[in-house]
Amino acid sequence: MLKGKVALVTGAGRGIGREIALTLAKEGAAVIVNYNGSKAAADETVSQIISDGGTAEAIQCNVADFAASEAFVKQVLEKYKKVDILVNNAGVTRDNLIMRMSEEDYDAVLDTNLKGAFNMIKHLSRSFLKQRSGKIINIASVSGILGNAGQANYSASKAGLIGLTKSVARELASRGISVNAVAPGFIDTDMTKALSDDAKKLLNDTIPMGKIGTPADVAKVVAFLAGEGSDYITGQVICVDGGMAM
């Protein structure tokens, strides 16, 4: 149970982030539902949590922006006094083959997926160190482990996120702070809805379990990593992928 804990989930208005927010709130955590552009979706996530008897608040911040994320963390710490669980879930794709990939699309994906996580961890690290406890969970991807044609920017960002996870895990382990990554495979959200039926079929054929995952499949593992059941686990990458990356 996460009663008395404060969780901050980035990109929690929609998709996997929303499900993580709902799940952590059900476990008893007060949840800060971060969003960038989707205010209505974030408000809906908060309403759902509150109507289930939980505590939540939506706060806008573009996590890719160093100064904005610093101000966001300051705002949260002033009000809640602490953050126990940080889930770096915010992510974007701008797929293209390397020949056609623009510098802008490369930078945009790295800025959100990798620098966004760096920003949040860096700005919260002093508070985590002071309380000598904390759970940081980064949402990576099997694409960062296997690579994926058409996703050089995305794969690089997620491989980088795995490196960031392991390095920070080594830095913070002796202070009671764990840092782990969850690497989803192919999950049914807005991010994957845009794929053609042919592309979906091809992807499906690479999943030993033969089906795509749900946001709940990911959220359950995040809840485990956020709770005391995972207290002796750090620096790990847990694939939630139906066996794709085994």
Ligand code: NAP
């Ligand atoms: P999604 O439905 O497209 O949602 C993306 C979320 O990220 C949205 O809530 C969005 O918020 C937020 N976001 C994007 N840029 C942001 C920024 N600069 N600052 C703050 N929030 C930002 O995607 P999803 O499928 O739920 O993906 C969630 C995470 O799982 C991502 O890191 C993704 O890479 C990872 N993942 C997904 C899959 C999959 O198959 N779906 C597989 C592997 C990994 P706004 O709408 O408010 O901008």
